[in-house]
Amino acid sequence: MARLIRFAPQLGHWLTANLDRGQAPAALVGTMRQQGMDARAAEAVVAAYADARRRGIAPPVDSIELADEAAAAPVARLAPGTRIDGGDREIAVHMRIDDPVCASLGNVLDADECRTLIELARPRLKPSTLVDPATGQDIVSDKRSSWGMFFRLAENEFIARLDRRLSRVMNLPLDNGEGLQVLHYPTGAGSEPHHDYLQPGNAANRESIARSGQRVSTLVTYLNDVPAGGQTLFPALGIATSPLRGNAIYFEYGDDHGAVDARSLHASAAVTQGEKWVVTKWMRNRRFVSA
Template sequence: MSTVLRFQPALGDWITHNLDAGAPSAGLVDAMVGQGMSARAAQAIVDAFVAARQQGTAPPLDQVALPDDEPARPIVPRARLAPGHRIAAADRVVTVQARGHDPVWAALGPVLDADECRALIDMARPRLRPSTLVDPASGRDVVSRQRSSWGMFFRPGENALVARLDRRLSALMNLPLENGEGLQLLHYPAGAGSEPHHDYLAPTNAANRASVARSGQRVSTLVTYLNDVPAGGQTVFPQLGLAFSPVQGHACYFEYGDGRGGVDPRCLHASTPVEEGEKWVVTKWMRERRFVSAGEAADG
């Protein structure tokens, strides 16, 4: 028995484009799941396109047969964070205060010392701008009501402190230095927070697709808190029942990419509004391979 599953032709165009570009089928399935489609449906649609290519036939236009008894394909976590209670991270040993394995997450600290936290805030303060989110349709950075913070980016290795932290965080996250995006610093004043979102790049616009083609998908995130927040400002994961309190120098770490383009939507997270004081954080994102910015690609 099977059920007819209908989909928009635009989805078929996106699948064809990515298969033509050499994207793995598993990554396409996981990206579709990340956008809210069931794993069974996503797998059936992608399988139909792959089969058509292998058989030299026309791909489906707007429907496929969905087997009624086909089981969902689980995401198998692949931990990158080193085992043990203490992790050597270049020039510092970091304590693992708590961790989980499916998906991989950890509470770490201290990752930065107080002087490093204050120095980052001082360097960032004159460069802060209203934070933006990527518009799903256009791929452009736009100011959004979903995030009421202020932010800026440091260039990778732009000064001695940033270079030292880039090395430390890449060692802690257990991926090559070149895979890291530039550090992002965010400032949340009283009342500010962010709504639930994913850190991986959904293939909903040309800018995201181009970024993934250059550098691979994001696979892990490290959020380090630069100050103590008296109340509010927690990093929460609604699907996992986790909440990380902002304590100076300590960090929230989580993995969501399998290294083959697949992503885990359970790592949906948000920042609760700051109830008292303010909140400063610095975020490190890691890619599957060497990070190449749009500017570098244009210059090259």
């Protein structure tokens, strides 16, 4: 079996420029490892560029295939079984995939908690942004037509209670979590396919990975019932989850060494009737330190 290693084209430009300047491949691998990239992946990407330069052929653009050392399924952080202890409530597991790790969860938030999150978030909404892969800066893009805002970690007692519950469900320390993000999708709004992990092809992402490690898992919880549209789509897995209040979709895509899984590609289908509200929790592989 082979694993697809994806990387930003800017990383390829950086490799080409440094190889042209005579930089040793081992030094480039070391720099990429310092920025959080898995050792095997970094070695394979640098080797592919060095080989292309030596043979006078075009290097890969944004991905390579890396043969797996073992075909074993990833070890899930998510607890096994049909029910998960959330600390102050029991979470139901409606569907589970082992490779890659993905699960549909129920009873993550109750109706009052969903309403409270929406009302707290509403006056703080701004047009949602995407990270520009070239600069690492947040930019408004037509690839995402939602509105969003972030709570600080444990901003108040209500948010702190949710942070504790979601961290328990995701089975990582509270301090590894980024602050909750609430997104609002009006009728017609959605997002194009994207990954949640950070691409190390720009300085801002490399600095974030150096501070806090790579993102490794996501929990998206739906805050309202959407009459039509608004599903969370996973093109590589062939699944879609319906936005129902209090339910969530959980997925893992990173290990403790910085390797990521491109099969976590996902999108939000356009809302065709009504509106959609979600709250997202991202986890890092070590303590999150904001810029």
